[in-house]
Amino acid sequence: MSICTKILPILALSVSLLSGHTARSEDALNPGRILATVNGVEITLGHMLALRAGLPEQYSEVSPEVLFKGILDQLVQQTLLMQSIKDKPSLRTTLLIENERRAIIASEAIDKAMGPPLEESALKAAYDAKYSGPSTETEYRAAHILVESEEEAKALELELQDGADFADLAKKHSVGPSGPAGGALGWFGAGVMVEPFFEAVVSLEPGQVSSPVQTQFGWHVIKLEETRIKEHPAFKDVRDNLENELRQSSFDNLIKKLESAAKIERINPEDFDPTIVNRTDLLEK
Incomplete structure (x- = not known):
């Protein structure tokens, strides 16, 4: 306890x-x-x-x-x-003490490597290095209609080709949370949407509507509204992230330095049954 x-x-x-x-x-x-x-x-x-x-x-x-x-x-x-x-501590207790000692001393080493305050100039230099050039990241504003079957999606595609209003169809037929808003998804960039959906968006020109696209959520009919180049964030908005990145870099460099100077021998994990990691009952023997 x-x-x-x-x-x-x-x-x-x-x-x-x-x-x-x-x-x-x-x-x-x-x-x-x-x-x-x-x-x-x-x-x-x-x-x-x-x-x-x-x-x-x-x-x-x-x-x-x-x-x-x-x-x-x-x-x-x-x-x-x-x-x-009076007896020697149990195997479990002995190993817990060893692990706790290892963790506490390792934590002190981490504090020494990552603890010193970072100069503001270093943070601004990191900002300039990361955001020095013009932004090349594109953002997309799109809407979609999510239905459960391909047949439903194809029927909606035909209605749109006949001039139906996309937002009205989304409000009426979409089973996704954006349906009541006409399917509007707002602005997003790479890594936000699932891959098949994002690939379909990228292939469209503003104003175009996709053929039915399947994802794990169902079938989508997607309309690309417009695109824009994402602006660089202000320094104050990313300062904390930059500080974390620099500290993480210091930690990573420390580990690499220690590993390169150490003699480390490990088993090949493929030669060992990984399920044994759950056999904590072995500590009671």
Whole structure:
């Protein structure tokens, strides 16, 4: 059970256990200050702060007095329970400790690689590099009528060829959510619509209507209304995305650097039954 689920009842209990004296000297700010010992095992302020740092945001609403007592009680009780295990920890526990240690130290390495504040000039340079030239991305405004069968779609195509109004037919026959709006889909670019639909849109000239197109949603009759070249976004609108991209690039470069300098040996996944990853019962043997 996690610390977050266990600490709640302890905090509730601790209200009646608080002492009236609190150390407030400069020494109290030292993470190495010993706050308790359990059979000779020290519990320091640093231990408490590390535990506090991992608690959910909801614990910010708990008073410092209650939180302090609750966390210290938690650590004392955990130490007692740890010491009560006289035998070697189970295989599951041993491996969980190893994984947790690996993850925590790896997280520190990530923070060091991605944590330093980025200069605004670096972000603007990334913006210029990404959006320096004229935009070449085309956006499309289209409408469609979605029906369940090819026969229905062909019948609608014939009605349109005879001069029927596209929006009126969409309102009457389309089973898609855009039907009440005359089938209007608004503006979109590559990667938004499913491939067969988008390919049909790209093949049309503004004002043209497609032959029936099948997708996993049914049969479509599509009308391309107009096209435009997508404008570059303003720097302020993509600043956060650029920052994330630069930080991700720093992380990727770090991994590549570490991998190139390391000796890594792995099994060939094809030589191993992947279903064994679900055999957590093996940890109990």
